[in-house]
Amino acid sequence: MNFLSLDTIHHTYFSPKTATNALSNISLHVNEGEFISFIGPSGCGKTTLLSIIAGLIRPTEGSVLLHGKPVSSERNQMGYMLQQDYLFPWKTIEENIFLGLKIMENLTEEKKREASDLLEEFGLSGVAASYPRELSGGMRQRVALIRTLITEPKILLLDEPFSALDYQTKLKLEDLIFSTLKSLNKTAVLVTHDIGEAIAMSDRIILFASKPGRVHKMFEVPLELKALKPFTVRNHAAYPPFFQSIWKELENLESANP
Amino acid sequence: MSQLTLKQKHAEYIQSLKKEQRWVWFYQALIFLIFFSLWEISSRNGWIDPLIFSSPSKIWALFLDKAADGSLLANLSVTLGETILGFILGTLLGTLLAALLWWSSFLSRVLDPYLVILNAMPKVALGPILIVGLGPGFTSIIAMGTIISVIITTIVVYTSFKEVDPNYLKVMMTFGAKRGQMFKEVVLPSSFPTIISTLKVNVGLSWVGVIVGEFLVSAKGLGYMIIYGFQVFNFTLVMLSLLVIAVFATIMYKVVEQLEKKWIKS
Numbered sequence: 335m336n337f338l339s340l341d342t343i344h345h346t347y348f349s350p351k352t353a354t355n356a357l358s359n360i361s362l363h364v365n366e367g368e369f370i371s372f373i374g375p376s377g378c379g380k381t382t383l384l385s386i387i388a389g390l391i392r393p394t395e396g397s398v399l400l401h402g403k404p405v406s407s408e409r410n411q412m413g414y415m416l417q418q419d420y421l422f423p424w425k426t427i428e429e430n431i432f433l434g435l436k437i438m439e440n441l442t443e444e445k446k447r448e449a450s451d452l453l454e455e456f457g458l459s460g461v462a463a464s465y466p467r468e469l470s471g472g473m474r475q476r477v478a479l480i481r482t483l484i485t486e487p488k489i490l491l492l493d494e495p496f497s498a499l500d501y502q503t504k505l506k507l508e509d510l511i512f513s514t515l516k517s518l519n520k521t522a523v524l525v526t527h528d529i530g531e532a533i534a535m536s537d538r539i540i541l542f543a544s545k546p547g548r549v550h551k552m553f554e555v556p557l558e559l560k561a562l563k564p565f566t567v568r569n570h571a572a573y574p575p576f577f578q579s580i581w582k583e584l585e586n587l588e589s590a591n592p
Numbered sequence: 593m594s595q596l597t598l599k600q601k602h603a604e605y606i607q608s609l610k611k612e613q614r615w616v617w618f619y620q621a622l623i624f625l626i627f628f629s630l631w632e633i634s635s636r637n638g639w640i641d642p643l644i645f646s647s648p649s650k651i652w653a654l655f656l657d658k659a660a661d662g663s664l665l666a667n668l669s670v671t672l673g674e675t676i677l678g679f680i681l682g683t684l685l686g687t688l689l690a691a692l693l694w695w696s697s698f699l700s701r702v703l704d705p706y707l708v709i710l711n712a713m714p715k716v717a718l719g720p721i722l723i724v725g726l727g728p729g730f731t732s733i734i735a736m737g738t739i740i741s742v743i744i745t746t747i748v749v750y751t752s753f754k755e756v757d758p759n760y761l762k763v764m765m766t767f768g769a770k771r772g773q774m775f776k777e778v779v780l781p782s783s784f785p786t787i788i789s790t791l792k793v794n795v796g797l798s799w800v801g802v803i804v805g806e807f808l809v810s811a812k813g814l815g816y817m818i819i820y821g822f823q824v825f826n827f828t829l830v831m832l833s834l835l836v837i838a839v840f841a842t843i844m845y846k847v848v849e850q851l852e853k854k855w856i857k858s
Binding site for chain 1: 760763764767769773777781782
């Protein structure tokens with residue numbers, strides 16, 4: 335059985351005057367531990383699809399199954415990270431991290447220890463009592479990652495989590511997330527418009543076309559790049575040609591559909 | 593620049609700030625003195641009618657008199673108690689109502705025109721109805737102090753509840769939070785600054801409500817002192833009440849401001 339499967343998903347946004355077809359006929363399967371990326375021109379519905387996978391939006395048609403069961407049937411199987419950290423400014427770092435556990439009524443001593451271990455591992459020791467505004471953007475995004483991971487989601491959904499960071503911080507965070515997810519054997523879906531980032535982090539890249547959003551092409555990341563850390567991937571000899579092939583495909587897509 | 597001159601420059605800068613502050617205080621005190629001396633002088637020389645405008649010295653004498661026989665304190669504590677109660681009730685009920693509207697967007701759509709009407713309505717005009725309904729006394733006055741602030745609090749706080757960044761709610765939803773949890777952990781704390789600033793507005797409104805309420809019914813309180821002074825043509829008493837109200841309304845406002853500083857910081 336597939337780990338995560340999307341079965342003929344259609345989604346339409348309704349307003350009193352219009353019915354906009356956001357997604358059309360999307361079917362795909364993701365294996366456990368796999369890292370896949372959604373790329374495509376803006377307005378291709380990749381964020382909508384992510385929200386559907388997260389169970390935040392119910393698709394107009396079709397279903398999302400995790401272990402063969404609909405995602406909306408169970409609570410908290412998905413960890414979701416957004417463009418910005420969205421740490422709650424009125425809570426301390428510690429309270430922010432414990433929030434998910436508190437809601438799930440799973441705030442045990444063991445979990446608290448795990449959280450402080452993670453803080454240390456991510457180079458954030460000593461900030462537990464601070465407020466988010468006292469931390470840099472990169473630190474805050476790392477806290478947001480801990481807040482998500484500590485609830486042990488089955489799948490991590492990343493909605494351009496690096497886009498608001500400066501380049502150096504972004505590269506470091508990519509490496510951190512990559513190695514953390516690999517060591518935990520977590521499945522992840524990343525939405526991005528950065529081709530390099532998609533190649534560096536993923537096992538598989540799905541290119542979407544827009545109006546309506548649909549799967550245009552799937553790329554399997556070359557085997558020699560898959561196992562490497564994102565930073566190393568960018569310096570590998572196989573990286574530029576693979577980048578070029580995706581780039582061309584994206585260009586074709588945009589010239590065919592201006 | 594050497595460390596020493598830098599320190600010196602900084603000290604000079606601090607000096608200049610302090611100097612300006614002293615000038616501000618000086619002019620503030622000057623306005624105060626000029627106002628009260630002019631008042632006193634014009635009253636004594638008959639430039640203004642001393643029977644209507646009284647004079648600071650007469651007010652002060654009456655103040656000492658009323659403070660000594662305890663009647664001022666008794667009236668003040670009645671009004672102050674009513675105002676604080678009306679203010680707290682107005683803010684709490686308003687926030688509660690806002691929470692209800694947030695909970696059910698259907699309800700908020702249904703109630704929308706009624707809120708608009710109630711908000712536009714001059715609440716003090718309801719005074720006679722309140723007195724007939726609740727009896728001429730304490731309850732009516734509290735109701736007046738409450739009713740005057742509750743609708744505007746509801747509208748302002750509800751607007752702030754609605755303006756919470758939806759991404760914060762998205763984070764909560766991915767944790768599987770229920771609506772109550774979202775309210776407690778996100779919506780309420782993020783609207784805290786708005787609630788505090790409505791407190792500041794409500795301080796003023798509650799004073800209006802309570803004083804008008806006392807005009808209408810009471811046999812006690814500062815509002816009563818004003819109306820009584822007016823009826824027996826003792827304008828020194830009216831002026832004294834006004835000054836006491838000014839002082840205590842300011843104190844209450846400052847207390848709320850201090851609370852704001854304390855809560856917003858954390």
